Amino acid sequence: MSTKIITTLGPASGNPEVLKYFKEHSVEIARLNGSHGIIEEHLRIAKLATNAGLDLMLDLPGPKIRLGEIHDKLLAVKTGEKVIIEKEQEHKENNLKTLPCQFSIEKYTKINDIVYIDDGKLQFRVIKIEKNRIQVEALNSGPVKSHKGVNLPYGTIDIDFLTENDHRLIEKLLPIIKPKYVATSFVKTIDDIYRLKTAIQNSLHNIKNYYPKIIAKIEMAEAIEPVNITSIINECDMIMIARGDLALETTPVHIRVPFIQNDLVQRCQIQNKPFIIATQILESMITCPVPTRAEVSDLYRAVVLDKANYIMLSGEAAVGQYPKECVTIMHDLIQYNKIQTVHTNKKLKTKTIEKKITTKRNLSKIKRKRI
Numbered sequence: 001m002s003t004k005i006i007t008t009l010g011p012a013s014g015n016p017e018v019l020k021y022f023k024e025h026s027v028e029i030a031r032l033n034g035s036h037g038i039i040e041e042h043l044r045i046a047k048l049a050t051n052a053g054l055d056l057m058l059d060l061p062g063p064k065i066r067l068g069e070i071h072d073k074l075l076a077v078k079t080g081e082k083v084i085i086e087k088e089q090e091h092k093e094n095n096l097k098t099l100p101c102q103f104s105i106e107k108y109t110k111i112n113d114i115v116y117i118d119d120g121k122l123q124f125r126v127i128k129i130e131k132n133r134i135q136v137e138a139l140n141s142g143p144v145k146s147h148k149g150v151n152l153p154y155g156t157i158d159i160d161f162l163t164e165n166d167h168r169l170i171e172k173l174l175p176i177i178k179p180k181y182v183a184t185s186f187v188k189t190i191d192d193i194y195r196l197k198t199a200i201q202n203s204l205h206n207i208k209n210y211y212p213k214i215i216a217k218i219e220m221a222e223a224i225e226p227v228n229i230t231s232i233i234n235e236c237d238m239i240m241i242a243r244g245d246l247a248l249e250t251t252p253v254h255i256r257v258p259f260i261q262n263d264l265v266q267r268c269q270i271q272n273k274p275f276i277i278a279t280q281i282l283e284s285m286i287t288c289p290v291p292t293r294a295e296v297s298d299l300y301r302a303v304v305l306d307k308a309n310y311i312m313l314s315g316e317a318a319v320g321q322y323p324k325e326c327v328t329i330m331h332d333l334i335q336y337n338k339i340q341t342v343h344t345n346k347k348l349k350t351k352t353i354e355k356k357i358t359t360k361r362n363l364s365k366i367k368r369k370r371i
């Protein structure tokens with residue numbers, strides 16, 4: 001089976017014309033990211049995606065630390081600027097810029113730790129720790145947006161696996177849209193998968209003949225420990241190599257992803273489990289109509305070398321300027337690979353036939369000589 005595409009839906013792709021294009025160009029699954037958007041909007045987009053003939057994936061946020069709602073959706077920070085990160089319900093007046101956070105993070109940090117925001121695009125150093133808030137210094141400049149992820153690779157996070165938000169989505173959205181897949185974030189052990197399955201069963205107790213396939217997103221250091229990963233792969237229906245968080249949750253940060261990807265691909269193949277390669281495959285195409293050479297090489301690795309069952313578009317399809325162009329690049333590479341494979345197989349076949357013929361000829365020569 002050739003690789004198929006998953007597209008994350010959002011303002012850039014939640015309309016019938018784009019969804020029709022997706023369906024005609026190797027997209028099989030539409031992903032609703034439960035971390036963004038309101039339930040009513042997910043319901044609307046889910047209906048459009050189903051009408052376009054796409055399968056649905058509901059991606060549950062899990063215990064991922066995220067920023068809360070930022071006033072005016074965006075806050076600009078400058079290198080060297082001091083900023084407060086505080087639990088959103090515990091706001092205390094101060095004269096520094098303040099980033100609301102969905103969880104209290106002071107207990108997971110130490111002075112001088114680095115806090116990564118928005119898949120690591122922004123980095124801050126911890127300079128002061130107080131109850132419900134930390135003070136940090138920006139190590140680079142940039143815009144900070146609402147609901148972006150916060151990663152603390154040096155802290156041990158003990159937030160409960162299924163959050164209030166997960167339960168809300170499982171109870172309010174799941175029974176209505178009945179997605180073919182439910183993806184679950186920040187899985188650490190097989191017990192997390194059992195807990196998710198129980199919560200889903202409870203929510204579907206009145207619904208017969210429907211149960212979603214479970215996708216475990218691998219993005220935590222604990223999940224890839226040998227003692228956990230084999231059983232997680234075994235217990236779920238599909239694995240997502242969620243490289244965005246994985247790059248920041250494993251140390252040394254940023255550089256381990258390709259090594260872990262290699263290991264996870266092999267494990268999934270040995271355990272005969274379908275897998276998704278996700279995140280930043282065509283990141284630069286959020287704002288540019290063509291990919292970088294490095295991105296095409298990453299895509300080649302996922303499709304041709306790793307033979308991923310699915311490759312996933314996130315921001316590129318949800319909020320990017322070129323969602324159709326991204327899908328076209330992926331679709332074209334998938335098709336080109338198919339043609340190349342047929343061509344190589346044909347060449348191989350011809351070579352084998354030639355070899356056979358040559359061997360026969362040689363045989364008859366030998367026979368003739370003997371006579």
Ligand SMILES: Nc1ncnc2c1ncn2[C@@H]1O[C@H](COP(=O)(O)OP(=O)(O)O)[C@@H](O)[C@H]1O
Pocket residue numbers: 008009010011033035036037147148149244314315316318319
């Ligand atoms: N339904 C949505 N509504 C608005 N914005 C969205 C939606 N889905 C995704 N996005 C935006 O696209 C970005 C990239 O998508 P994704 O990788 O799925 O998110 P994240 O990494 O934050 O979980 C998000 O950070 C968010 O800004």
Ligand SMILES: C=C(OP(=O)(O)O)C(=O)O
Pocket residue numbers: 033035149185217219241242243244245246278279314
């Ligand atoms: C797919 C991922 O998860 P999310 O979009 O929830 O950050 C990821 O971290 O790569």
